[in-house]
Amino acid sequence: MNSNNEIRTRMESIGTYLPSTVVTTRELVASISSRAAPPVEELTGVKERRVYNRTGADFEDSYVLARNAINDCLSRSRYTPDDLDVVISTSITRTKNRSLFTLEPSFASMLARGIGAKNAIAFDIGNACAGMVTGVMVLDRLIRHGVVRSGIVVSGEHITPIAETAVKEIAEPYDPQFASLSVGDAGAAVVIDRATDDRDFIDHVDLMTSAGYAEFCLAMPSDRHQGISMYTDNRSMHNEGRYLQGIHWYLDYLHSRGTSISDQDFDFIIHHQFSSRAIQYINALLERESGVPVPHSLTALEHYGNTASTSHFVTLRHHLAEGSIAPGSKILIVPSASGMVYGHMSVRITTLKG
Amino acid sequence: MATSIISNATTTASLNSSIKRSALAVQECVARAGVQAIDLLVNTGIYRDDNVVEPAAAALIQKHAGIGLEYMRHTSPMLSFDLMNGPAGFLDAVEIATAVFGTTECRSCVVVSGDGHPSRSPRPDRSFPYLGSAAATLLTNSADGSGFGLVYRVGSPPQDPIGYVDVATMGLIGRTFVTVDEPDGIIRERGQQVAIDVVGLCLETEGIDPADCVLVASEPRTGFAKTVAAAVQIDQVVTPSTNGNPHTAALPFAYQALLEAEPARTEGHALFLAADGYFSAACADYRL
DSSP states (O other): OOTTOOOOEEEEEEEEEOOSEEEEHHHHHHTOSSSOOOOHHHHHOOOEEEEOOOSGGGOOOHHHHHHHHHHHHHTTSSOOGGGOSEEEEOOSOOEETTTEEEEESOHHHHHHHHHTOTTOEEEEEEBTBTHHHHHHHHHHHHHHTTSOSEEEEEEEEOOTHHHHHHHHHOOSSSOTTGGGGGBOOEEEEEEEEEOOSSSSEEEEEEEEEOGGGTTSEEEEEOSSSSSEEEEEOHHHHSSHHHHHHHHHHHHHHHHHTTOOHHHHOOSEEEEOSSOHHHHHHHHHHHHHHHOSOOOEEOOOHHHHOBOGGGHHHHHHHHHHHHTOSOTTEEEEEEOEETTTEEEEEEEEESSOOO | OEEEEEEEEEEOOOTTOHHHHHHHHHHHHHHHHTOSOOSEEEEOOOSOGGGOOBSOHHHHHHHHHTOSOSOOTTSOOOEEEEEEOGGGHHHHHHHHHHHHHHHSSOOOEEEEEOBOOTTOOSSOOTTOOBOBOEEEEEEEEESSSOEEEEEEEEEOOOSSOSEEEETTTOTTOTTSOOEEOOOOTHHHHHHHHHHHHHHHHHHHHHTOOGGGEEEEEOOSSTTHHHHHHHHHTOOEEEOOOSSSBOGGGHHHHHHHHHHHHOTTOOSSEEEEEEEOSSSEEEEEEEEO
8 A cells, every 4th residue: 555545556466488599680580572671670679589399299279378478476475376266368369279260259268267276257358568557457456456366467469460461571671571470479468466465566557549540550471471460650650750659648648647757767668569760769769758867778679579458567577587677666668559559657666486 | 325327329230340330339439428528538449440459449440439649748647458258348337437436536427338240330240249339337436325336256167268369370361350259159158147246245235125126137148137137136137238249338238228318317226247158247326
C-alpha cells in the first residue's frame, strides 16, 4: 500500500527465454533473393537475433517459448503455479504443435494447464507489441480492485517466420516488409502481485489507442508464399507527428496529476525495441517537449532484435542480469505498437532479480 | 458500485467484414446510449477478416467506428485491446471493466463481441460452426445496486488447439481458411455438466433463489440451455434468437432477446451463462 492506504502492485519476478540459435543481420540480408537488400543493421541497429529451434522434438513454437519463460520466471519467484490466480497470455504469435496458429482455446488456458496452474483464471490479451504492458495494466487493475492477489503475464513470440516470408518477397529497398527483417524470437514472463513496501512497486501504467493509424501495420498470412507476413507503412507510422501522440499524452497525464517528468526522477527509460535510430529520435523529441534531459536509455535490440510484445521485458531482464540496473532504480517503460498504441509504465525496482 | 449495461446492440449484417460489422454494432450501441465518448473498448471476438494477427482487431474496430482516432491534447484518451477466451470472454471483459472502473477515472467501456469467417463470406464453408455476427455492450458503474456480481468459472480447457490455422499446410489461402474441430461424445456430455455446475455454484454462493432468476445463456447446441435450466430448477431461459451460434457474442444476443421479451423488467436476477459446450463455462449474476 502507499501512504494513502491504496493497494499498489509490483513486479515480483521476471523471466525470459531466448533460443540458442543466433542469426546475424548480415546472414539474414544475404539470404534475400532480390538484389534490393535493404541496409537493415544501419537503419535499425539490430546486429543479430535469436531464432527458434526447428529440429524434431526440440522445435520451439510460441507455446514452448512462453512456457520456458514462465519456468525461468517462477524459478526466482516465491509463487508456484498452484498459487497463481491469473494467467494472461499476450503473444501476437500463438503457434503450438509446431505449426498450428491457435485461435481457440485461449493460449493462456493451455499454458495454465501445461504448468499446472489449476486454480488460475486464464485469458488472452492482444494488443500487438504493447500486449505485455497491456496485460500488466489489466492485472494491476484486477489486483488493486481486490479481484485477485497475484498472476503472471506471459508472451512467447515465435515471430521470425515473418522474416522468412520477407526474405522471399522483398523486392524494393524501401519495402513494406522491411520491418520484418528486424524481429527476433523470445519468451518473457512477469509475476505481478501486491507491493509490500516502497522498494518495489508500479507507480503507474496506462495505455491509449490512436485508432486513426490502425492500418499502418498489418500482419496476416501471405498470399504470395506460404507463411505469415507483416506489412508496415514506415513513413506514415514512424514520424514526428505519430511519436508526439504518446509524448504529449504522457506529459499531459503527469500534468493532470499535479506532477511532471522532472519530478519523476527516472534513472532509465526502456522503449519498444524496434529501431535504435527511432529510439534516439523519440528521446530527442521527449527532451524537446519536456525540457528535461531524458534518462539513460536501455536497449537490447542489438542482441535480440525486435522481440515484439516481449521486448521491454527482454531488455529489462537482460540489464538486470548484466548488473547495469542498481537496486532502487526507477524505470520508465514506454510501449509503442501497431494500432497505434502508446503508453507508459513507471516502476521502482529494488529486489527484482534478473 | 456494480457494473451495469446501459446500452446493447446486435447485428448479423454481413458487410463482407467482421471488423466493419463490429464497428456498426459499436456505432449503434453508442448512439442508443447518447454518449459522446468511450474510455475503453474491449473486443472479445476471435475469428476475423483475413486471419489478421496484428494490430488488435479492437483497434481496427475503433477506427471503423470512427471514435478515438487520435489524441487531442488535454482530453481523455481511449484505449482498445482484444480479449480472447471463447464465449466466456464477455464475462472476463465485464470483470476487467469493473476493476478498471474501481481503480481509475474510466467510466465507460464498450465490450465488442462476435466472429466472422476469415474469408469475409456471409456463406463460408459449412465446417465453420459460428454465425457471422457482432454485438456491442456499453458498460458503466452504477450506484443503484443493479449490475454484475462476481464471475464464477468451472472447467478445464483442452491441451491442444481446436480452432486454428495450420501455417505448414495453408498454402496461399491462409487469409481465407480456418479449421474448427468440434469435439463430440463424452466431451459434449462433460460440457453440459460443466455448465450445470457453474450455474449451481453461482446460485449457491450468491444465495439466489432459482425462482427469482432468468437464465441468459449461450446455446452452443439446440436444447443446451434448457437442459441446464431444468437441472438447476430455473423456469425461464433466454438464448440468442439467431439462426446459428453467435459464439463470442452469445450473451449480448441472449440479453437482447430478454430486452425484447420483457422490456420493462426491473426486478430479479439474470444469470449470464457463457458456455462453449465442451470444456468450460462461466456464470455471473446480473441484478436487474
